[in-house]
Amino acid sequence: MAIDYEALFRAFQSIVGRETMTDDEIGSTFKDLMSALVHFDHVVVFAYRGKERPIDLFRTFDPDENVVFVTLYQAGPYLLDPFYHTAVERLEGVFRMRELAPDRFFSSEYYRTYYIQTGLAEEIGFFVPLPEEITVVLSLMRKQDSGPFLAKEFALLKGAEKTVAKFVRRYWGSLAPRFEVQRQSGANLGKRGSKGEIEEQAGDAVWRELNLTNRETAIVDLVLRGHSSESIGLKLNISTGTVKVHRRNVYRKLNISSQTQLLSIYLKMLNRH
Template identity: 50%
Template sequence: MFERALLDWLRLHVGFDHCVVFGYRGAARPPMLFETFSAAESYIYVALYQEGPYLLDPFYHAAIEGREGFWRMRELAPDRFYTSEYYRSYYTQTGLAEEAGFFVQLPESTAVVLSLMRLARSGPFGTAEVRALRDLAPLVLCLCGQHWKDLPTARSAPDRTALPLLPGSEFDRARLWASQSLTGREGEIVNLVLQGHSSESIGRALGISVGTVKVHRRNIHQKLGIHSQAGLFARFIELINRMA
């Protein structure tokens, strides 16, 4: 089996605890293409992830934005990712010390990400290990690109991985928050807050002042009737599952 052979070869160079491969295309729920988890672990790493948290994952955003090569989570995460509600409510359940991935771009705006994971007991990847993985990246990308070159879309995937499509366009994403009486700009800010961006980072991304961002955030909380990031995250998951 290709995946097992590839992992055995990678383990000759670097140690890791788990591996998972997801396919990404727009906002479609990503099919899981390969995993090394037990059934209990798979519920957290795969099933819960596919319910909506993937839309806030730095790996997901990097994949659909066209990133390619080898990347560590810490290189892609927004400035407040590790204090975000996504991190507290979902990501901490994984017990990971670090996650790194090989990002492979395929035709039709599709991407595959092969994630290598280190649990807390193993610690993060060391400098030499990261260097080795970067050196291996060109070959890994080539092999994965050939293996998954005919990756089916979410509509044509086998029953085991086929999942309903979620809003894929900026219009549809705006509609998600418009249903909650938020303006287009407020919807943009909500999405960035949920991903783990600070007010300063949001201001830079949108070209507005930090003060303006904070005013928008207060208005968002008032309109949604929430008082915390936890409430915002819960509302997001509720809306996503309602639209699925």
């Protein structure tokens, strides 16, 4: 599609002179700006801080879609999401999901069990790091019927990267108090220390309760995120054979025989935290 300059100018005009905006106003303005550049089916915006449950800032889903994209996601699957891990690493820029996903992500049990429910052909995210270890990720999504973003469309989004980052920092630049409210409400997945910091991620606690070693925990976490044995070996600086031995030991300890069962145990245990 051609750039809709009239729509673009209207979106910019709507924020001229605005000191503050609500989440819906910020999200709707972002949606209108991006709609002037490319076609997409959905927008969702999450704020991430370290190991804490992400905060849902804006979304365009109907109620049924919201269950999959937001409610289920926040309940635990976000811990396996490439976008989550990229946000925690504090990377900045515009990225396609397939750029960030591990080598076996699209054949992983996480993808087949959870992500495929989204019905997406592609997802592109604007990653904007903020102070106090917070990263806002603004995702543009296309369903299967719409197909993936073209190279020229991705180039347009890359060109908007700095503008979007400034916009986010201007209106969503002070999100730390919201994480504190969430922390006090007990909505996070994690064990807290005396000062309130999350000392142990819920996913880590799951494996600890199942008596896995640190090395086994690291390996099964990477397995569930979609890494092959070869990729895990490179990340942990061990041989592929050693990775496979550890995986067999984990399966024996848990009395399971498949990644499907591994993910099932993981998600079931997460719901207890």
